[in-house]
Amino acid sequence: MDPTPATPGMLDACFLGPYAENDGLLEKLVVEFLRDHVYWRRNFHPEDPPAIPTDAAFDPGYRAFEARMRRELHQLSAALKKSVPFHSPRYIGHMASDLLLPGLAAQILTLPYNPNNVSEDAAPVTVDLEVEVGLQLARMVGYPHDPDRDPCAFGHLTSGGTLANYQALRLALALKAFPIALRAAGVPDLDLPDDDWTAFNLGPSAATALVVRWKDWLAAQPAGAHRAWKAKVEAERIERRGLVDFFAAHPDLRVPWVLAPITAHYSWSKGMKLLGLGRAQLRLMPERDMRLDPAALQETLEACLRLRQPVLAAVGVFGTTEYGTVDPIDALVAARDAWLPRGLGFSVHVDAAWGGYLATLFREPDGSLRPREAVAEGFARFPRPHVHAAVEALAASDSITIDPHKLGYLPYGAGAFLCRDHRAMALLAESADYVFHDHAPRGYRARYRNLGQFIPEGSKPGANVAAVYVTHKVLPLDHVHFGQLPAQTVRAAEAFHAEALAFAARVRDRVRVEVPFPPDSNLVCVAFNPVGNRDIAVANAFARRLHDELRVDPRAPLQDRSFFGSATTLRPQALGEAGMHRILDALGLDPAAEGDAEDHLVILRHTLMNPWLIDRHNGISYIALYFRHLEQRIDALRPA
Incomplete structure (x- = not known):
């Protein structure tokens, strides 16, 4: 069923409001679903007697605890009045504003259930919602989003854009190094490159295809050979050997660079340090008018090929944190595609932590891209041609960071990572016997019900997921609704x-x-x-x-x-x-x-x-x- 078309007064119902005009609506929602939660508890096994006696509230210890709790909560409430007034139109500072009511109510509703989205055992409902959120965001940026067809994108929530950028680095490095591990292990029949340099520069699409061929080949082996080959390849992977041993074993290769604009968020520096690649391998590209200079990128890539210096990823920013400017994402994608035949393969990651939700302005309800002329109606100058070209190029990037807790108007703790082809995520899979079942689930949604295998976190709140999911359902990610x-x-x-x-x-x-x-x-x-x-x-x-x-x-x-x-x-x-x-x-x-x-x-x-x-x-x-x-x-x- 199609969502209800948006109406001019829709925005008046979206927020609590600068003057808390919608306090009655939020109060009704919170009370209604708190009572609903209470009834759920009472009806779980109604034959069980109440564990807390009905006269407990008259006990001196009970009353003393309640008094202390009320005192501390009142003090907290008073202290919070010094908070930043993000809700007010008089606030025009940092990237924060009022919160959307669907997300706020959904998060409050879900908190008492306390789901942990590490696996289906701890979050049988919200883990499914998180997989759906990834598909919702994938559709918004133009990624393939039909889980019944490959390639299909994959996305998950993070604590913020910083962690999503780390995940992008993890995946890019895993893809770049995996063909080397297959060569080192001597796996036959996969048509592997003849040398390490070529294997290291296959590019993300070819490397992902190689992951698929490897899995298919491995599945066809007898049980004993299956275990032996799997162990042999795992022993050669960069994740097992570590950077020092991996590059020592392959002396013809250097630690790859990450090319990012000078305006890139400081999380890229932190990520390079965290992964052990080193801050020195983060090369900041010159800019023109706050946007990455494509000519400077080309000069750097020329030098990299000449010096046989590998490149892990080229990063573009879709809405810089400080200025809101948009890098030429189309030029980055074109550079990746042009340099791959010359022997220099790398990923393109778009840091759209700030600007990601602007893509809703460019998206029709059927998911298609709107022409620039249609988007421009009602604006004086927006979107400038390079902005529309950048939005169109998002669909051809390899991975994207988006922050629902910025232009998604959702509570903090909701960033997101997307990759264009979910099959690459197999390289990030981890196993913990006490959390994950020892089987290989079939089907897209079943595979990612054990999210903890693929994400950086060990525990993560399902309440944040509920907030994002419900918001996207109430306000679909197109220009008619969320846009x-x-x-x-x-x-x-x-x-x-x-x-x-x-x-x-x-x-x-x-x-x-x-x-x-x-x-x-x-x-x-x-x-x-x-x-x-x-x-x-x-x-x-x-x-x-x-x-x-x-x-x-x-x-x-x-x-x-x-x-x-x-x-x-x-x-x-x-x-x-x-x-x-x-x-x-x-x-x-x-x-x-x-x-x-x-x-x-x-x-x-x-x-x-x-x-x-x-x-x-x-x-x-x-x-x-x-x-x-x-x-x-x-x-x-x-x-x-």
């Missing part, structure tokens, strides 16, 4: 951009204001420099003072702040020298001299997630109010 949310935020970003330009004209006699680059998504940055100043350090000090009045101060009441924002920096490495000079010239600043401590520029960063930044019901634009507030602060901060 209404990012559409609202993109319109807010365009309005913010326009207001910023008008603001810059109003204050040009006092402060020079620049939007360094038009937004690709729903983040907008603004740079400042007092008129007459040419020193970057002075401009940075001014921006920091502005930011000091836009962040949470736990020592002061939240109500003392009119708005909340965040700050970041522009660096020549990310912009390119030409881009940096362009912005400095527009601000009237001199370039930093060699050796200056402040060669970067501090700017204000605004994440425009809240659906009510433009409150048409009450005729309020919080964006316009913000710039009036900023103008007042500029006048107060400037010396007389």
